[in-house]
Amino acid sequence: MRDLKGWTFWLAASVAVAASIYHLWTGGLGIFEPREQRSIHLLLLLPLAFILYPATGSSPKDRPSAIDWGLSFLAILPNLYSYQCANGGPFCASVINLRFETVDPVFPVELGLGAIAIVLVLEALRRAVTPVLAGLVALGIGYLFVTEHMPGILYFRDIPASQIVETMYLFNGLGIYGSITGISATMVAVFIIFGAFIEGSGVGRLFHNLGMKVAGRQSGGPAKVEVVSSALFGTISGSSVANVFATGSFTIPAMIKLGYRRHFAAGVEASSSVGGQIMPPVMGAGAFVMAEITSIAYQTIALAAIAGSLLYFFMILVSVHFEAKRLRLVGCDPEDIPQWTEVLKDVHLLVPVFVMIGAMALGYSPAFSAFWGIVAMVPSSWLRGHTRLYPADVLRMLATGGRNMVVVALACAGAGMFVACLTVTGMVISFSTVVTSLAGSNLYLAGILIAITVLILGMGVPTTAAYIIGAAIGAPILQKFGVPELSAHMFVFYFSILADATPPVSVASYAAASIARCSPMAAGVVAFRLSIAGFVVGFSYLHSGALLLQDTWSEIIGEFLANAISLSLVAAGFFGFFRAPLPLWVRLPLIPLGIFLALADALPVWGRVAAATAIAVALFRLQKAAARREREAPVLDVAIQ
Incomplete structure (x- = not known):
């Protein structure tokens, strides 16, 4: 991300604040019609991607280039057209919500704007998310152009270029403005803002102090502190890399100072931070996507995840304890362990979390619950002088939330485009046929094939996108073997998350290794060993609903x-x-x-x-x-x- 200066910084911050306010407004007062909601969502965030993220390593790091400004302006046009044509605006060629898909004609203006939208989303994915996801989506779109020339199960009828653009740009259930983007525009966006407020309010300090008080005196104390604080912080942030930098900056140096090897300290941080995405009550963005795809209440998903997440962190704690005993390590210096008074002076910062959980327990939607959690943030911060949030602090957190939304919004749009490629060509059914023929009647073999596929996807693709694609191709196969819907989706969800801690490409391990100054591969191997509970729990879901409390x-x-x-x-x-x-x-x-x-x-x-x-x-x-x-x-x- 660029380090913007001057008026460019204020412009980007203003757009990010506007994006947060828009999503808070719709989260608390009610969303627009789906097409309108998603169009404004990308209208605010897609142009921001070209301002915040440079095109190459040699691009300016403190300001956008002229090309970036041009792309940012172009990104407004297809989203603005989509918004005002949802219900028949003054400049639309067709009313998008009333179109008969693949039957009504695609007008030249729609063909042009749709092509622009596809190219811009691919470029924004390359810059802001990962070139791997951009390449995957580009490969899927390229496949649509040559399906009639492909052999075997890859063959499909000829798809005209106009229909490809229509699928990606004008469909309401698939593509750029499909249901996956709808999830990021409603539930996920509000929780990202909630996470920005939680992170900026000092809750990370509370969790670190609480971890020090609970586990600091034990053998290998800093490592156990890290596990506890990452579990607590990760359940709010829902991002493994954010969790690494938020807690690892304190705990990794402390572990190394105590006597842990550098790569072990980094592996503990990486595996613990990854586990935050499976820890209720918030979990990661993928959990909200799961709720939308399966129509299972998010509260049910969060409750079902409790036992598995406890087992995950239990094994990490046990492993850390064994390593500390093997190395004969002691606990933290008593002078570094805070008193209970110091811990409790920040406990009021958890009021918004309890407000959010209470609202969900009463049956309100996750977005509405998170909205009221954010509303409760400012008054609860004023209960103590050292945590008070002033207007400048609130604006800073809104800007952070808006910036953080860019990556998730683009990942969801890209995943929606790739799923559209799989759906219109029947590749989902073809993949199911291949897995079923290889696995026969062996459920575990089918699970291994799906797990490997999701892990490979997750090594280069964000967790949310990896889960979306994995759920589209893997969950239906498991359900054919008799696995319940929730179990099948939790299986895919686990492996899309564990990819962040699985070598050779594990982003959480890379982040932790940068703090520990060690080999990312060595850190990844340790993280993989520590995360083995996630693999075991994931496969347990296939044969039993007990760990899902079912x-x-x-x-x-x-x-x-x-x-x-x-x-x-x-x-x-x-x-x-x-x-x-x-x-x-x-x-x-x-x-x-x-x-x-x-x-x-x-x-x-x-x-x-x-x-x-x-x-x-x-x-x-x-x-x-x-x-x-x-x-x-x-x-x-x-x-x-």
């Missing part, structure tokens, strides 16, 4: 315990410590054994709990006996001499 209490408790104990064994195998250091011949079988006991759905759940517990107890006693013999050995040697 079963009897006996099954829910049993499945949770089976996973918790089994994942502890996996952590011991990965990091070489249980009660004492473990030899390699013990570590190697512990990893597959723990994963097997977590996922062996053919065995009774309480039988798996008993087996995992027996192994853990036996391992503990054997190591205890070995430690006793080691302590007694010197005494015996003296007696012999």
